[in-house]
Amino acid sequence: MNTEFEIIAALADGKEWATKLVYEANASIVINALRTKGAAQEDAEDIYQEAMLILYNKAQDEEFRFTCKIGTYLYAISNNLWLKRFDRNKRSPILQTDSEQLMMYAESTLDADMEIFAEREQQFLKLRNAMQQLGDPCAKLLKSFYRKEMTMQEIAHAFGYTNAENAKSQKYKCLARLKKIYTDL
């Protein structure tokens, strides 16, 4: 059995087994809770996905990993997402039965987490834009390397460079170009 700390650390590191474990352990609880609050099934699923992403982001902070209760956090952040972003009626304040679950994570903390996540997304969006303008083969090369899909040796082979050293210097040229595009955006 893995401890909660090991699981959240593996999730933060992008280990698929951890993502799956956390996702499946909490999906029905969170989605059903959102449904009882009036969320449509589809919205509830979207909220849960976003909650997982926020959890992933938050888990990059090691301190959080030591103290977090994964299920409680997912429940709390999903609830907050629903209240702040989706619930158009701005209905009921938080229900009585929720209070115990939600006490561990203050509303202000959850708001801050959502905001930090949104800011990061904004940055990533800009970066994805820059990648698009960069075009292939540079974009493909960077993706292959940073997604750890290929080693420099394989990249050299796949992109037709004579050796890994050449591919590497090409990679740095691509990086420099990407950064220029990014700062000019």
Add this chain to the structure above:
Amino acid sequence: MEKNIWEWSELYASNELSSDELIYLNNRLQNDEAFKIAFDEQVTFIANMQAMFKQDAFAEQLKALSSKKQKSANTFSKFIPLSINQWKVAAMAASVALLTSLLTLFFVKQEKPSKQYSMLRREIETIKKSQRQLINTLQSNDQSDLQPGSYTGTAFAVSKEGYFITNYHVTEGADSLYLQTQSGKYHKAIVVAYDKASDLALLKVLKANKQTVDVPYAFAKSKVNIGSSIFTLGYPDDEIVYKEGYISGKNGFEGDTMQYRLEMMAQPGQSGSPILDAKGSIIGIIAGKDTELDGTTYAISSAALMRLIASLPSEVHVNLPKINKLRRLSREEQIKKIQACVGVLQVYKSKS
């Protein structure tokens, strides 16, 4: 140390500098203001980009989970940690633990492979001769509490350190596993990790001498196209058998995206055999056949294998071969090289 500034930035951002290099870098940062400004900017930029790619990968995992969540609720790839020197002693215990941890899932498993899908492990009770040989081998190894093997499958090498892959359904409930290679020698094997959902099990073959396996093929990273011709080597009999066919469908049984559908005859015992494309890249692993359509066989794609290997904890190093040495060889020569890496897996179960 003739690294350019981007290389410095990248190695620093990825935490890959040695302590000597860090000292050198620190010195330079203190004495070269222009270098420091550019360096800081680049490190931030690269770290940001790494974070984006990582998050994208995570988001893809999430997406995959939401679209197929009704399919399998409790099947994770599992890892069974064992330190190397304990392996021999613990192999039995590990396989028993594996058995008990799966008992609860046993009944679910029964209904999953529907009438149309039959797994290709081979019952060897029917083959008297090989059975007798097996009993002999076992008694000489003083493992007399074990019953003769109930069936066989095929397994093949995935890395030079002696890791082999086969189907999960071949190893399911096994007390012990023995791999017999082309040379005729038996080696004890243990399950190191498995993924029930994709039906894969990763084995470590325990050899007395630390001899490495020369793995001549590489693994395809993405799915190959429908119509590609393919071939396989496996053990439907006591001898290795070659078969060929083509990919007839991009997805496998009941639209399983981690599988291929093949037009190729397959027989019991071929479960776990490698499927290779014409150039000698491994594109999949045989898993089962359609009982209603003759000649339709299903294979798990190599992507599922990569996923299993990627999910291993960092202390297990399975280095998949990166170079395909079969590319320019004739088929006969390819087979000669591959044969040495494919073995028949004898599965033993206790009486109860």
